[in-house]
Amino acid sequence: MIRVLVVDDEALIRMGFQRILDTADGIEVIAAVSGGQALRTAQEKAPDVVLLDIRMPDVDGLTVLAELRRLPHPPVVAMLTTFDMDEYVATALRSGAAGFLLKDTDPEELPFLVRSLADGDTVLSSKVTRTVVDGYLDADSQNHASGRLDRLTDRERAVLLLIAEGLSNTDIATRLYLSTGTVKDHVSAILTKLEVGGRVQAALLAQRAGLLKGEGGNR
Numbered sequence: 001m002i003r004v005l006v007v008d009d010e011a012l013i014r015m016g017f018q019r020i021l022d023t024a025d026g027i028e029v030i031a032a033v034s035g036g037q038a039l040r041t042a043q044e045k046a047p048d049v050v051l052l053d054i055r056m057p058d059v060d061g062l063t064v065l066a067e068l069r070r071l072p073h074p075p076v077v078a079m080l081t082t083f084d085m086d087e088y089v090a091t092a093l094r095s096g097a098a099g100f101l102l103k104d105t106d107p108e109e110l111p112f113l114v115r116s117l118a119d120g121d122t123v124l125s126s127k128v129t130r131t132v133v134d135g136y137l138d139a140d141s142q143n144h145a146s147g148r149l150d151r152l153t154d155r156e157r158a159v160l161l162l163i164a165e166g167l168s169n170t171d172i173a174t175r176l177y178l179s180t181g182t183v184k185d186h187v188s189a190i191l192t193k194l195e196v197g198g199r200v201q202a203a204l205l206a207q208r209a210g211l212l213k214g215e216g217g218n219r
Contacts, residue, residue, distance in 0.1 A: 049117050
């Protein structure tokens, strides 16, 4: 059972997400709260996944994200956002957010996206992805990103490519004929070598370096 905490300042949004997810197999919404209650609720109930509004009037969602990431066993955190908040998205990436969902996400897709987050997948709305990537694809950042990828082994680059394509650890293991534990070890090494806080950052770094296009991908 995937335990989910929904954090949003709007009661209607909280109620909507809770009703959708509570009808899905294998998912339980353990609480739906406003930003001021988020940290205490997470400490008490230990959710697996937190869906967190990126901007709230009572407390900054980015501050809540940082607090959640400092917990002894931090949950996977996906930000609830709108597509026109570039600066918030960029900061959340640096703070270790694992995904971004638009508040108008198709209700039929929401349970699948939560399961993907729990499985270690990278979840980015296409609108958010395009906005973020476009903001970082300048020449200097691409050269810098390519240099950081040079720290990886060939196997780690192969794993990073599949992370950037949105595959979960389980799917990567199947694709590369590895155990899931081995993939997790590779992912940990990749995040350390690239000096990033999570899979989303690693995926964007690969995008900036041109790895998805085959640029700089051959060693």
